[in-house]
Amino acid sequence: MPEQAVSTLKMLLVEPETLLRRTVSLTARTLGLGQIHEAASMPAAERLLREQAFHGAVISIDCSTATERGYDLALLDLVREGQSSSDAGIPIAVMADHATTELLRELRTRDVTRVILKPFRARVLLDAFAEFEAQRKK
Amino acid sequence: MLAPAIPDDEPDRLAALRELLILDTPPEERLDKIVQFASVEFNVPIALVSLVDSNRQWFKARIGLDACETSREISFCGHAILQPDILLIPDALADPRFADNPLVTGGPMIRFYAGAPVVLPSGFAIGTLCLIDTQPRTLDQVELTILSSLRDLLVEELGKPAEASNA
Numbered sequence: 658m659p660e661q662a663v664s665t666l667k668m669l670l671v672e673p674e675t676l677l678r679r680t681v682s683l684t685a686r687t688l689g690l691g692q693i694h695e696a697a698s699m700p701a702a703e704r705l706l707r708e709q710a711f712h713g714a715v716i717s718i719d720c721s722t723a724t725e726r727g728y729d730l731a732l733l734d735l736v737r738e739g740q741s742s743s744d745a746g747i748p749i750a751v752m753a754d755h756a757t758t759e760l761l762r763e764l765r766t767r768d769v770t771r772v773i774l775k776p777f778r779a780r781v782l783l784d785a786f787a788e789f790e791a792q793r794k795k
Numbered sequence: 796m797l798a799p800a801i802p803d804d805e806p807d808r809l810a811a812l813r814e815l816l817i818l819d820t821p822p823e824e825r826l827d828k829i830v831q832f833a834s835v836e837f838n839v840p841i842a843l844v845s846l847v848d849s850n851r852q853w854f855k856a857r858i859g860l861d862a863c864e865t866s867r868e869i870s871f872c873g874h875a876i877l878q879p880d881i882l883l884i885p886d887a888l889a890d891p892r893f894a895d896n897p898l899v900t901g902g903p904m905i906r907f908y909a910g911a912p913v914v915l916p917s918g919f920a921i922g923t924l925c926l927i928d929t930q931p932r933t934l935d936q937v938e939l940t941i942l943s944s945l946r947d948l949l950v951e952e953l954g955k956p957a958e959a960s961n962a
Contacts, residue, residue, distance in 0.1 A: 680945055683944035778835065
């Protein structure tokens with residue numbers, strides 16, 4: 658992760674595990690990586706996405722959900738279809754328990770910039786947010 | 796080996812520790828989660844919440860270590876509570892303060908140590924959140940900041956009633 662000045666990025670982290678979510682948020686603030694808004698659930702994330710504009714998002718998708726395909730990409734669709742307050746093309750990284758060929762294909766069609774698999778580490782999520790900043794500067 | 800110094804505020808520090816009513820209590824999931832997270836995050840075999848009592852360090856939460864306490868005289872954490880920043884020992888064998896420490900020359904064969912002092916809102920350092928490895932290594936600035944964040948979350952947890960946090 659490169660040294661950088663304080664970022665003005667406003668980002669969203671959707672992750673149900675409190676310890677991971679709060680560690681990333683606190684550390685990003687200390688490192689000046691930007692402002693990370695936290696959502697512990699899909700409904701909370703959906704509300705935030707409708708109300709506020711973000712420069713990027715890291716979204717944990719629930720691979721145990723009871724949908725037909727076994728995972729729920731509704732938040733990604735909300736953004737990419739322009740139904741959120743954010744630009745539809747914001748960078749999005751996805752956290753998943755495991756990745757099937759089908760899931761990877763679906764993520765690719767939704768322009769997901771990075772897939773993060775278990776074990777989830779705060780360092781990896783912070784690197785993803787730092788990449789968002791780097792992409793914005795390009 | 797250099798035994799840790801006793802801080803100037805020792806009587807008040809010990810009083811603050813004992814007021815928490817946490818010494819010699821059973822493990823708590825909320826604190827166990829923090830050391831489990833630290834062990835995975837930093838890829839270390841041992842992570843501890845160590846509380847520095849008058850003559851011992853006692854581990855409220857631990858992963859990778861069977862012992863529940865050691866004497867304060869040989870503790871790394873006794874040194875860590877003496878400074879405001881994280882105590883980072885990349886290679887204990889190369890550090891004259893610790894090279895002949897029995898925790899280095901014998902089990903658990905400590906080579907790497909990083910201890911973030913746990914400072915209560917009252918200002919008293921009661922212990923550490925620490926990482927231990929049997930191989931030399933170090934932490935970069937991002938990792939040090941992550942450890943500080945985890946320590947801050949630990950301090951928050953210690954300020955909550957145990958029952959409420961476990962609910």
